[in-house]
């Protein structure tokens with residue numbers, strides 16, 4: 001079964017490369033497929049790109065790797081997701097990283113779960129950088145990745161959420177805590193970059 005990834009930016013392409021390297025087929029979905037044709041062709045025959053609607057229709061596991069602002073309309077565009085798994089990698093960041101567009105009494109994943117009728121929403125990948133999604137290994141170990149979602153079977157499914165150090169954290173609302181991981185990763189990355197202490201492409 002192929003995995004669909006909506007969005008072919010930093011996150012979408014990093015995940016696509018990782019899945020293809022592990023022998024999976026991926027279908028990327030974007031508003032303008034022609035724009036990404038050459039980049040996706042470089043991934044080889046296991047990867048293809050089409051429209052967002054086409055990628056949604058292709059798979060039972062769909063990863064949201066789009067700006068959070070686009071996620072709600074994508075979720076609502078399908079009348080019934082019929083139990084398909086929607087892996088939410090987005091972060092509802094306000095412009096200039098000035099906070100969260102959803103406030104603190106809900107989370108992006110909970111809002112997407114409300115909008116995506118019949119979908120089994122799983123929050124994953126949002127707590128680290130795209131470069132770590134492609135290769136999570138460092139000399140001291142691999143990057144930890146929390147996974148939340150109301151449906152235990154969806155959380156446990158390997159396809160779409162391949163990672164060596166995944167930890168299932170239970171219900172969707174617990175994704176509010178994942179924001180702490182995401183915030184820490186972002187602060188650490190920016191601080192080290194300011195000191196010139198790291199290669200920005202690999203932290």
Ligand SMILES: NC(=O)c1ccc[n+]([C@@H]2O[C@H](COP(=O)([O-])OP(=O)(O)OC[C@H]3O[C@@H](n4cnc5c(N)ncnc54)[C@H](OP(=O)(O)O)[C@@H]3O)[C@@H](O)[C@H]2O)c1
Pocket residue numbers: 006007008009010011012029030031032035052064065066067068070074089090091092093125126127128129130131
């Ligand atoms: N970058 C990171 O390291 C990182 C880490 C953790 C989480 N995240 C989260 O992951 C998400 C994606 O981040 P990114 O850095 O990959 O963003 P990005 O590089 O800006 O890529 C966004 C992608 O989404 C596509 N897109 C926009 N609207 C769409 C729609 N309606 N249907 C399908 N595709 C659509 C864009 O296509 P066009 O080019 O045609 O606009 C583009 O390919 C964000 O929510 C971000 O907060 C990012």
